[in-house]
Amino acid sequence: MKSQIISRWSDFDQLKEGWDALLKNSWADTVFLTWDWIQAWREAVREAVESFVVVVRDDKGDLVGLAPFxxxxxxxxxxVSFRTxxxxxxxxxxxxxxDWIVSRHVEKEAVQAIVSALLKVNGRWDTxxxxxxxxxxxxxxxxSSACQAGGLPHRYRATRFGYFDLPETMAQFEAHFFGERLQELRDERSALLCREDVEIIRxxxxxxxxxxxDALFELHDRRWSLAGGAGRKPYEAEFYRLFVQRVFDEGLLRLAAISDGGKIEAIQIGTIYxxxxxxxxxxxxxxAVPGVGEVLRTLVIEDCINAGVKGYDFLMGADEEKRRWGAEERSGYDLFIGSPNLKTRLLFSKEIWPTGRFLTQSNQN
Structure with missing residues (x-):
């Protein structure tokens, strides 16, 4: 296998043709690694970041691995600065x-090739x-196995996601909500939708x-303002404006809201993948009127079931609120890898993570 590091966006553009095909043929297949998602992000940040993509091809020249850093x-x-x-x-x-995107047919070999490529340029990165x-x-x-073999210090820790399968009918879904919980949902929906000025909009x-x-961002900003938070991340609004335009024509976007008196009170955006x-x-x-958020989620779930969608993914987190909707916990990991230099090995001698107060992200876009 042959590998190379791409650090120029003009070279990155040449990967478009085989990108999504490789993704579909990998275990990493998710909307967050598609060409459309990454390109919308790239356009939003206006190429203010430096590309560092590890590309692996087999002996025939076919694309079999990508580490899109x-x-x-x-x-x-x-x-102390760490190039990350x-x-x-x-x-x-x-x-x-x-994730790293590697062909299922040669996944271990492709992952090992990515690690080998990273080792050859270990002076260009720290973590x-x-x-x-x-x-x-x-x-x-x-x-982890490839890092171990290559002598790269690394650690990982558990994290959690919330997800549930969708049944074939809404009646089957409601059967999960026994007793007072089911009646509560029905009462909230009935009371809300009986209001004269309330409207469901898709x-x-x-x-x-x-x-x-605009309504989504306004509600988000108001919430952060009331909580005293920093608000929306830089580039976030621009990313979503670009992404929704890309996927709308494919019929993969789900954008629904409930308005009261012509003003949106609850909104949810998702994608089908x-x-x-x-x-x-x-x-x-x-x-807003109590229960509007739960009613909207119920309507989105019902739309998904009617469309034959097989699952509802809350993504990060598996808290009590998600479990109330029938979500089951799925395990995940945070992965931290170091270059085999002295500075990084000293860092890895302690249980320090980028989410702590000692090691922080700088100049994040």
């Missing part, structure tokens, strides 16, 4: 499940940070996308 920075105690590789579009997009990986594809084990016209997104619904963003007016 970009260059970022971590700082230890805000003093992260998976493209993992920030300011709501993306989960970062690799991949939070929220899947735990059910086997890729974490392959990467985005079926591409020209309406900007208005839906591999016949599963992935919840990307949702927002709720904290002053």
């Amino acid at each position: 970009y260059m970022a920075e971590l700082r230890l105690l805000n003093l 590789l992260r998976v493209m579009a993992d920030y300011a997009t709501g993306a989960e499940y970062p 690799i940070w991949m939070p929220h990986m899947t735990g059910w594809t086997g890729n974490i084990e392959n990467i 985005c079926t016209n591409k020209a309406d996308l900007p208005g839906f997104l 591999n016949n599963h619904y992935l919840l990307l963003q949702e927002a709720l007016n904290s002053d």
Whole structure:
């Protein structure tokens, strides 16, 4: 196998033809690694990041492996800098499940080729940070094994996701909600939809996308403002404006809301990928009529069931609220890899993670 590092966006563009085909033939197959998702992110950040993509081809020249990194920075105690590789579009997009994209037919060999390529240029990077990986594809084990063989210090820790299968009918779904819970949902829906000015709206016209997104961002900003938070990440709004335009024509976008008196009070945006619904963003007016968020989720689930969608993915987190909807916990991992240099080995001698107070992300886009 032959590998190369792509650091120029003009060379990256040449990968478009085989990108999604390789993704479909890999265990990493998720909307967050598709060409459309990554290109929308790239356009949003206006190429303000440096590409660092490891490309692996077999002896016939066919694409069999991709590690779609970009260059970022971590700082230890805000003093020591670590050049850090992260998976493209993992920030300011709501993306989960970062991974290396390798053909199922040669997955171990392709992963080993990626590690070998990284070792050859270990002077150009210090760490690799991949939070929220899947735990059910086997890729974490392959990467860990290749790192071990290549002498790369690394560690991983468990994280959780929430997901549930969708049944064939709404009646079967409701059967999961016994007693008071089921009656509560029905009462909330009946009371809300009986209100004269309440309307369920679904985005079926591409020209309406900007208005839906404006409402989503407004509700998000209001929530963060009330909570005293920093608000929306840089580039996030621009990313979603670009992404929804890309996938709308394919019929994969799900954008629904409930309005009261002409004003959107709850909104949810998701996408269908591999016949599963992935919840990307949702927002709720904290002053809205009680139950509006739960009614909207019920309607989205019903739409998915009627369309034959097989599952509903909450993505990151498996808290009590998600379990109330029937979500089951799926395990995942945060993966942290180091280059075999002295500075990084010293870092890995301690249990330090990029999510702690000692090691922080710098100049994040």
